[in-house]
Amino acid sequence: MVDAAAEEFDRYGYDGTSLSRISAVAGMSIGAVTFHFPSKVDLADAVQQEGRSVTLGALDLLTAEPAPPLRMVVDLTLELARLMEQEPSVRSAIRLSRERPGTDAWSTAWLPTVRRLLDRAYECGQLRTDALPADVTTLVEHLTNGAEAYLRSRTGSDPAFESAVAQLKRVWHLALVGVSAEGPDAPRMACAPPEGTRAR
Numbered sequence: 412m413v414d415a416a417a418e419e420f421d422r423y424g425y426d427g428t429s430l431s432r433i434s435a436v437a438g439m440s441i442g443a444v445t446f447h448f449p450s451k452v453d454l455a456d457a458v459q460q461e462g463r464s465v466t467l468g469a470l471d472l473l474t475a476e477p478a479p480p481l482r483m484v485v486d487l488t489l490e491l492a493r494l495m496e497q498e499p500s501v502r503s504a505i506r507l508s509r510e511r512p513g514t515d516a517w518s519t520a521w522l523p524t525v526r527r528l529l530d531r532a533y534e535c536g537q538l539r540t541d542a543l544p545a546d547v548t549t550l551v552e553h554l555t556n557g558a559e560a561y562l563r564s565r566t567g568s569d570p571a572f573e574s575a576v577a578q579l580k581r582v583w584h585l586a587l588v589g590v591s592a593e594g595p596d597a598p599r600m601a602c603a604p605p606e607g608t609r610a611r
Contacts, residue, residue: 412437412444414499417458421503425455425510455507459514462504466520469494474524480532484525485583488551491521492558492575505559518552525551554582 415437419428448454494501529544
């Protein structure tokens with residue numbers, strides 16, 4: 412029943428999902444559904460809790476393995492992307508927390524772990540001195556939000572779309588090595604402003 416509800420909330424959102432539709436997808440009578448979950452609110456709560464539990468379970472397994480803290484943060488975000496891609500309860504929990512004000516955001520399940528790891532990474536010199544843990548935590552939030560937005564934009568199983576995990580790996584590589592060619596030892600070359608712009 413919760414699985415069917417997760418699929419429906421993921422596809423249609425909170426307002427677009429009804430108990431009658433969930434009962435049909437689950438192959439149960441509406442009476443059987445309401446016996447366990449008297450209202451849509453109760454069922455949505457259960458779906459969000461399931462998504463949170465799946466997330467915490469995956470993170471417990473991941474953080475049990477020994478690894479440098481910054482590497483673990485990268486692996487953690489890749490695991491979050493995998494969960495978003497493969498687990499309807501996780502996608503549904505994210506969407507429901509956005510559409511139901513006053514409920515816990517999905518990110519509250521994993522952000523504290525990310526921040527603790529980044530604090531450790533900073534203390535042991537894995538981060539640059541100007542890469543403060545709070546700012547890198549914000550970066551992680553943006554990366555996971557971007558992965559979810561990418562998944563929401565996908566249609567069916569179009570082969571033109573790549574895995575969110577593969578895409579996030581490339582983005583993390585850019586974030587870790589930087590994108591600017593400028594630096595104390597970088598060659599100086601003149602760059603003309605883009606067409607249609609002018610210096611002020």
